[in-house]
Amino acid sequence: MPTFTFKGGVHPPQRKDITRDKEIQSLPVPDVVYLFMTNHVGAPAKPIVKVGDFVKTGQLIGEAANGISANVHSSVTGEVVGIESVINASTGRRDQAIVVKRTSEDQWEYLSHDKDFKKFSKEEIIQIVKDGGVVGLGGAMFPTHIKMIVPNNKVVDYLIINGAECEPYITIDDRMMREKADEIIKGIEILDYVLDPKKIFIGIENNKPEAIEIIRNNVRNNAKIKLVPLQTKYPQGAEKQLITAITKREVPEGGLPIDVGTLVFNVSTIYAIYDAVVNGKPLVERGITISGSGVKRPGNYWFRIGTTVADLLKYVGIVEEDKIDRILYGGPMMGIPISSIDLPTFKGNNAITVLTKEEILKRRTYPCIRCASCVEVCPMGLQPYYLKKLSDARRNDLAEENGILSCIECGACSYICPSNIDLSRSFQTTKKVIQAIQKRRG
Ligand code: SF4
Ligand code: SF4
Structure with missing residues (x-):
C-alpha cells in the first residue's frame, strides 16, 4: 500500500477522541446574529437592507461586490436592528456587520434549485453557488463560484476532495462524511458535471476509518472517483500539501492549484454546494466542533452563521473562567485567539476550542539553539x-x-x-x- 503524504510536518496529540463519536446536533437558533459583510476573502459585500427591515432566513442582505467577493444572507428571520462595525477575527480588523434580531420561527427564502441538477447548465450552477454565497469552509473562505470558473488556458486534470481534517480536536468533517455521505457524493457529482476533471480523488487521513469505509462504499461503482487514505500527519489538509501527497505535483511559489491542473474543495464546502443547488439553501448554517478540556459538553454541532461565541458556549457549557487559558476560533495549531466571547462566528468557522491552564502548561521561551x-x-x-x-x-x-x-x-x-x-x-x-x-x- 503506497503512503500518501508530503515532506515535513509534525505529529501533535490528536485529541479527536473527545468528539469523533458525537453525532452532529442542531444548536438552538440564536436571538441575534451578526453577519459580516466580509464573510469571505476579497471585497466586502454591500448591504442591501436598512435598519428596521424585516428579513427572512436565507434572504440576501449583502450583495457581492465586483471581482472576488461573495453574497451574504440572513441566518434568521427577524428585524435588522443595526449595521455596525464589529471586530472580525477572520480579517483581524473591524468590519461592517448587519445585526438581525430574530422575531419568529424560520421563514425561508430559497434559491433557484432542482433535485436533478443536470436540468441546469454549468453556468447556471455556478450562478446558484454564487447566489448562495458559498465560500471555502475549510477555513480559507475563498468564494467558491470563482474557483469553479476555470480560466480558458487551464484544464482540470484532478479534482481533489479534502477530507483530511488534520488539525487536532476538530472532527466536524469526519462526522459530515459519516453522516452526510450521500449529500457529499451528490455535491461531488455536481462539481464533476461543472468541471469535468479527468479523475477525482477523495483524500482522508487514515485516522478516520469509519469515514473511509462509508465513503469507499458510496463511490464503489464510480470508476472516476478514487478514495485515497492519507498518512495522519499535520498539516496534511493544507491545500498544497494535499495536492503533493495525492498527485506528486507541486504548486509553484505564488501559484495556484489550477496552475498544476488541480482544484481542491473541502467536504463541508461540497455539502454547501449540494445544499444550494439541490435544496436551494444559501449558506446560512454549517457544522462546527466545539471541544477542548474547558468544554462541558464537547461535540459536533450545526449552527447559524453569525451566532456569537457566547451563545455557542452557553449551550455547551464551559468550566470556570479562572481555569481557562484560551478560547480559539479553530484548533490549537492554526486557531485565532478570541479576545471576547461576545464576538460573532463567521462562515469559515469550523471549530471553537477551549483550552484550560491545566492542558496548556506555560512554557518559558529560550534563545534559538539552531537545532534546525x-x-x-x-x-x-x-x-x-x-x-x-x-x-x-x-x-x-x-x-x-x-x-x-x-x-x-x-x-x-x-x-x-x-x-x-x-x-x-x-x-x-x-x-x-x-x-x-x-x-x-x-
Ligand atoms: S508556520 Fe510557516 S514557517 Fe512555520 S512550519 Fe508552517 S509554513 Fe513553515
Ligand atoms: S532552530 Fe531555533 S527556532 Fe528552529 S526549532 Fe531549533 S531552536 Fe527553535
Missing part, C-alpha cells in the same frame, strides 16, 4: 529560524526574499521548537505588514 528542527518540519521548505531573525529585525525585504509569503502559518515550526519560540505567530504579523505595504504600492 523547524527547518525539518516546515512543509513549505522554509527556514523558520532565519525568517524569525529577519522578522524580529523588521527586515521585511529580506524576509520576503526568503519566502515568508509562502508560509501557510501552519504552526508546525512553533510546535516542534525546543526553545518554545512561537515562530508562526511572528510570521503572521510580518506577512500582514508586507501585504499591507504591497497593497499601498498597488
